[in-house]
Amino acid sequence: MKRSYLNILVSSILCIANGCGGKNTSSYVDAEGSKKDVKSKILNTGADLLQNKSPLKAFSAYLDGFHFYSGNPHAQMEAHHYVSQLNNDVYQAIIFDGNGSDAKIMGIEYIITARLFKTLPKEEKLLWHSHYYEVKSGELIAPGLPAVAEHELMEKLVSTYGKTIHTWHTDQDRKLPMGSPMLMMGFTHDGQINNQLLADRDKRFNVSTAKNKQDRADIPMPSVDPDANAWEKGVIRQFTITDQADSALHKHQMPVSLDRKHH
Structure with missing residues (x-):
């Protein structure tokens, strides 16, 4: 049965009124520096x-998932x-490392x-990852959305692809955005994610990844482009910063991508 978009809208408004989702995950680190003065x-x-x-007001959806370094x-x-x-x-x-006011911007995803x-x-294409597993496994969630609205959103996302770059590696306890930007990837099979990481997330948001997986069984499995998720085939793309002062390349073309095999 096709869901009523009016019902989805109403249930979403009710959830907003009740303050659903968010403000339950602190940032990984405290940024270096003194406190804000008066x-x-x-x-x-x-x-x-x-x-x-205006640009910030357009960011209207909230998704919580997991990444790893390519x-x-x-x-x-x-x-x-x-x-x-x-x-x-x-x-x-x-992309933030938390959902509270202290959250740090970790990076971006297209x-x-x-x-x-x-x-x-x-x-x-080698820089992009698929989203089918994140959706079908139940790992990707939209905190605060009613189940019917979340399901509708996941139907749209299941066949999409993401290109993700992290610029502040707070997972490494870095108190400043130091180091090279890093290309990120998403999981594609069972057994890849750290189960404790997943369990901690589920507890904080009071969700069940296992139940999500059952509820999304009716979402059709898309065909996946073989050039996506290149890391699975041992083809790794990652970034490094090089000195190109004597190069004809424009400075904004840095960082450059490397092609190396992962063992």
Whole structure:
């Protein structure tokens, strides 16, 4: 039976009114530096009241899932995505290490549909990961959304692909955004994720990944482009910063991608 979009909207509004989801996951680290002084607080309050923040208002969806460093699937972390939908085929997300006011921006993710992914060059596809397993396994959740609305959202995301770059590695206890940006990937099979990481998340959000998996069994399994999830085949793309002062390349072309085999 096709779900009523009016029912989805009403249940979502009720959930907002009841304060569902969020504010239950602290940031991994405290940023280096002294506390905000009174002048900073006053300036921030004034800016909040007076300045327009239209781009930020477009980030209307919240997704919680997991990433790992391309080339190192054992280095895993929870990722809180705040998502803006640009059109029917393109989304963009800001990724935080928590969902409270102390959360640090870890990175960004671009999400596109399978229709657009087919148009990408092979080399570009190697930087992207699929979302089918994250959805079908129940690992990916939309905290605070009623079940019917979350299911509808997962139906849209199951066949999409993501390109994710982390810039602040708070999972490594780094108190500043130091080091090279890192390309991230998503899980594709059972047994890959750290079970304790998953259990801790489920407890905080009072959700069951196992139940999510059962509830999403009716979501059709999409065909997956063989060039996505390149890490599974031992083809690793990662970033490094190099000195190109004498190069003809524009400085904004850094960092460059490396192709190396993962053993």
